[in-house]
Amino acid sequence: MKQSNIVRITADIMFPFIMIFGAYVVLHGHLTPGGGFQGGAVMASGVVLLLIAHCDKDIKTLIPTQILKNVETFGLLLFGLSALAAVILGSGFFTNWLVNTGLLFGTPVEYGPNPGYLNTGGVIPVMNIAVGLEVLAALSVIAVIMFRSTEPDCGGEEQ
Amino acid sequence: MNRKNGITVCIIAIIAVVLIYAQSGISFGDPVYQDMDQYFLLNGQVQTGGNNICTDVVFDFRAFDTLGEATVLFTAVMGVIVIFRRLMKGEEYEAE
C-alpha cells in the first residue's frame, strides 16, 4: 500500500507545522485553551500522518518504538515525581509547590484579565509538558504497534 | 437475527427514553447549585497562577484525576504491547 508522491510530500510539509502547533498548545496550556492532553493528541496525529503517508519499511528507522516508549515513561515519571516533590518539600501530595514563589513558572498573577504571562502557573506547565510528552508517545506507540502488526507483508518481523 | 435486532432496538430505546427523562429534570445552563464553579472562577487564577481556568481545574484542583487518566493511557499502551507481542516479534511463547 504505497501512497502517491502528492500525499507523501504534503505529509512531509505538514508534519513540522502540526508538531509546532501541538507544542504551542502544550506550552501555553495554562494560558490558552488546550493543555497536555490536547497538544499531545495533536502531535500524535502528526506522527500518524507520517505513518499513513509513508506506508513502507523506511518508517521503522524514522519512528523507533523504543524511543517513543522511553519518552512515554519519562513523561509519566516527570508527572508523578513533580507531584511527589511536594511531599518531599513538606506539603501534601499534588500541591502546587512552584506557584507564587518567583522561581521557574512562579510569577504571581492578579485576578482578572491580563495578557497572559508564560512564566506563571507553578507546576501546571511542568505537568502539561509531562502529559504532552506522555500522550504524544503513548498514542504514537499504539498507532505504530497496530500499524506494524497489521501490515500484511511485514507482520511478525523483528521490531 | 431480525428478532434479535428488534429486541436490541427496544432495549436501546428504553434506555434512551429513561435517560432523556432523567436529564429533563436538570435545567440546562442554569444549575441550582453552582458554588464550586464560582470558587474555581474566583480563586483559580490567583491560587494556581494559570489564566485558563479549565487547565487550573484539570492540573491543580483535580490533578490526581489527571494522573489517573494519564495512567489509563499508559495501561492501554501496555495492554497493546502485551497483546500484540506475538505479532510484533514472532517469538516462541509458552503458556503460564
Place this chain on the structure above:
Amino acid sequence: MIEVLQIIILIGLLLTAILAVLQTDLLHAAVTLGAFSFLLALEFYILQAPDVAIAEAGIGAALTTAIFIFAIRAVGRKEVTS
C-alpha cells in the same frame, strides 16, 4: 445565526451516526465516524468548550480513524454477515 449553524451541525451528527452504522463497507464506516467526530468537535467549539474541541478533533477525528483504518487493512473491507 449561531442557532442555524448548530441545527445544521446536529442534523449532520445524526446523519453521520446513522450512516456509520448502516455502511457495509467498513472503510466508509470508519471515515463516516471521522466526519462525525469532526462535527462533534465543531459543536463543542460552538458550545464554548475549545479544550474539548481540540481533544475531540485530535483523538476522535484523526487518531481513532487511523487506528480503524489499520485494523481494516488487516481484516478486509467488507462486513461479513453470517
Place this chain on the structure above:
Amino acid sequence: MTGMDLFANLPGLLLAVPLIFAFATPLIGRYLPRARDGWVLLGMVLTTVIGLLIASAVFTGGTVAYTFGVPDPSVTVPPDSGGIPVRIIFNIDAMSAFMVVIAVVTGLCVMLYSLSAASRSSGKDGYYTLFLLLVAGVLGMVCTGDLFNFFVFLEIASLAGAALVAFRVDKGIAIEAGLKYAMLSTIGGLFFLLGVALLFGQYNTLNIAFLAERMGTTGLTTPDAVALVLFVTALAMKCGAVPMHFWAPDAYAMAPAAVTAFLVVSSQASLYALFRICFSLYGQTLNTVLLGWFIIILGLLSMFIGVTMAILQKDVKRLMAYHAVSQTGYMLLGVGVGLAVLSSPLLLSNFGMMAMEGGIFHIMNHAFYKGLLFLTAGVIFYRCGTRNLNDLGGLGHSMKWTMLFFIIGALAIAGIPPFNGFASKLMIYESVFSFNPLLSIIAMVVSILTLASFVKVFHSIFMGPKRPEFADVTEAPLPMLFGMGVLSILVILFGIFPEQVVEVMVAPAASALADQAGYIGSVMGGA
C-alpha cells in the same frame, strides 16, 4: 506543616508508590532485566507496608480524610470556600481500610506466586506493569471519596484486568475473553459515568459525602433514582452478580491463575463500591427496604445459579469461577439484609449488624480462600499442562503440598469448621434466619452443593492411581508454595480466631458502612 511528613501523606503514597513503580517497570525491564523481579517485588512490598500502616491507623484512630493538592492534607474544606470541599478527597474509613488490607495481602501473595509462575512466558515487563497498575486501580477504588476519581480508578483496573485476561495470546480464546471483559467493563464504566454526570449536574460536586448531604436536603429526585439504577447496574455487572455474570467464567478461566486470584479482589472492589453507594450516598435518602430486597434477590440468584452451573463444569478454573459467582451471592445476601433493615434501629441491632458483619467478613475470607484455590489450579496447570478434570488424576502422590492447600481452600469454601469460610457463613446463616428463615435455608443448601462439587474435583484431580503421563510431575516451585502457604495460614488463622478478627476489623467496617452521618462528618467536619 514543615519538613517531610511521610506519615501524614500515607494515603497519597499508597497510590503514588505502585503507580511510579509501574511507570518505571518497562524501562527497568528493558535496560536492567535482572533487576526487574526485585523492582516489582520491592514496589509491592512497599505498597503492602503502606497499606497495612494506613489500615492500622484507621482501625485505631478512626477515619482518615486526605485531601490532594493542599499544604495540609487533613483540611478537607478550604476555609474561604463557604464550607464546600473543592478538591479530590480520599476518605478512608474502616470499610475502606478493610478492603485495603484484602487488596495488599492478596496482592503480595499473588506477586510472590507470579515470580515463578510467569518465569516461562514472554512479555514479563508488561505482565508486572499491568499487575501493579491493577493493584493501584483496586486500591484507588476502595480508598477514594470522590465519584469521578472512583471512575478513573475503575477504568485503570478494568483496562489492566482486560489486558491481563488476554495475556496468554497464543490462545485465541484468551483474546476473546479479554475482549469480552473489556467490552463489559467499558459499558459498566460508561453507565457509571452517566450516573456521575446526572448527580454532578444537579449538585455541582463530586465528593460522595457532600453529595449525600446535599441529596439529603433536596430529597430523592428523578435523576437521582436513574443514577442509582445506573450505578447498581454497572457495579453489579462488574462484581459478577448473576444476571450480568456471563463475563466472569470466561475471564476467570482464561487469565493466568495469579491474575485470576487478584481479579477476584478487583470484582470485590466493585462490590465494595456498590455497598458504599447504597449506604453512604443514598442511605438515608432512599427507601432502603426495597433496595435491600433487590440486593438480596441478586444475591440469591447468584448463589443458586452459580453453584448449579459450577457442578456441570469440566474445566477446573471455570468451575471455580462459577463458585466465585456463587460466593459473591453470600456477600450480597448478608449486606442486603443489613440494608433492608437499615431504617429500623431495633432490627439492625438484633440481627442486621451481624448480617452485615457476616457479609463483609465473607469478602475477606472469599478473597483468601478463592485466591488460594485459583493458585492451586494454576500450579496444576503449570505442572501438568491441562485443566480438564477428565484428564487429571492421581496427583496426590507427587504434589502433596498442593493437595494440602487445595483441601484447605475447598473445605473453607464449603463452610466446614475450623476454616474461615465457616466463621462468616455461620454469621450469615444465623442472622439471616432471624430475618427470613427461607433465605437461610437456601444459603445452606448452596453450601452443601458447593461441598459436593469440590469433593468431586478433589477426587478427580488428586485421588486414584498415579498416571503414566504425569509420572515426572513434581511439587510446585518454592515461591509458588510460599504464596499459597501465606494464604492458607491466613485461612486457618481466621477460622480459628474469628471473634478477634471480627472485633478488630469486621465490626468497625460494618458500623462504618451503616453510619452515613459519620461518613459525611469525616469530610464536612462535625458529625
